[in-house]
């Protein structure tokens with residue numbers, strides 16, 4: 107395979123301009139890059155990254171490169187790639203990049219193969235497709251792989267397959283869904299190296315999942331439809347970190363927000379935050395716009411489509427495209443869906459209602475918009491860069507487990523972010539420190 111596969115190298119200049127624009131909002135990552143340039147903490151390490159290929163990711167890649175890493179980057183979603191950014195990475199930074207917006211499943215896994223052929227010492231995943239492919243290959247479970255990737259893997263000698271895994275000292279994982287998959291691997295005893303759950307850092311999910319997904323999902327729905335949110339019934343499925351952000355942003359735009367949940371605690375929180383909470387079957391009857399952010403499967407299913415109003419708009423911002431059961435909708439529709447606008451497929455049900463699916467049910471904030479704003483990715487990717495450095499230094503002391511980002515890294519990122527925003531905070535006095543650490547003072 108050649109050392110890149112992108113849409114059009116001629117888009118590099120535009121991609122570079124957008125990378126530079128994002129970089130303005132990434133002061134924490136920039137300060138890490140300056141230090142990495144001098145200290146080279148990743149020197150000699152081959153890193154395979156499977157991330158959304160966006161301007162912010164590009165800035166992370168350059169940071170790792172400055173730190174001495176030898177990187178290959180592939181897409182972590184077939185629709186999230188920014189082709190101009192992929193071109194800039196190849197043309198201006200010589201970072202082998204394998205990502206084309208709209209690539210099919212075969213190409214997606216051909217690109218994962220490129221990441222594996224790089225023989226990584228470290229993996230950097232968003233959704234765990236790279237590490238799960240690696241483990242299926244090592245276990246010889248070829249039936250779980252996309253057929254062309256399976257064909258390549260079967261062609262490897264036994265020792266080559268083992269070596270592929272033996273090279274890896276550890277990995278990092280960016281998102282909730284990936285962390286859930288990795289914890290399931292750990293539980294089943296198939297996790298073969300330590301992984302740091304970047305998603306679980308407070309400076310990641312409190313800001314990226316909440317404010318990043320909140321804003322960019324609204325942005326994606328609006329760019330895809332140009333619909334007015336004010337006065338609409340906006341149904342948010344899932345009141346986790348992403349759902350909280352999405353619900354509050356939709357309310358801010360004047361929508362009447364309805365939340366659906368399966369967890370009583372989250373549902374109670376949504377009620378107390380002032381939203382209507384009800385089962386999806388009831389919400390389906392009154393919703394104008396639906397967005398799933400659960401990490402779950404078939405949250406919007408055939409029975410919900412049966413109940414929906416004519417003209418309903420349906421999107422997903424959870425990691426995989428399984429939250430909306432599109433095959434069930436296709437089954438109850440007449441003919442093929444109409445591609446009525448870029449990123450909008452309109453299905454006509456047999457009883458004549460039109461239901462609009464955005465971005466083929468894939469992460470709408472990355473499909474039709476540009477993903478999270480750089481300012482939150484600054485913290486997420488600072489966690490990635492510092493976790494990679496931590497892994498490089500400590501892998502030999504870690505077990506085959508999913509680890510949290512060390513608290514001092516998390517706190518330092520919060521401190522640096524505040525500093526970059528010019529925000530100062532108080533410091534505990536000696537008296538307060540003593541008081542807060544004693545049990546003897548009471549009523």
Ligand SMILES: NC(=O)c1ccc[n+]([C@@H]2O[C@H](COP(=O)([O-])OP(=O)(O)OC[C@H]3O[C@@H](n4cnc5c(N)ncnc54)[C@H](O)[C@@H]3O)[C@@H](O)[C@H]2O)c1
Pocket residue numbers: 281282283284311314315319343344345346347348349366367368369372399400401402405423424425426469470471478
């Ligand atoms: N779009 C993006 O850019 C982006 C960014 C971060 C995370 N994500 C993805 O979004 C998803 C959610 O992430 P999160 O951090 O909010 O997770 P979370 O665990 O904080 O929240 C998920 C919520 O969904 C609820 N839920 C599960 N099944 C449900 C169902 N059938 N109906 C209603 N609610 C249900 C859970 O109870 C939970 O409260 C994950 O797939 C994650 O990987 C996407």
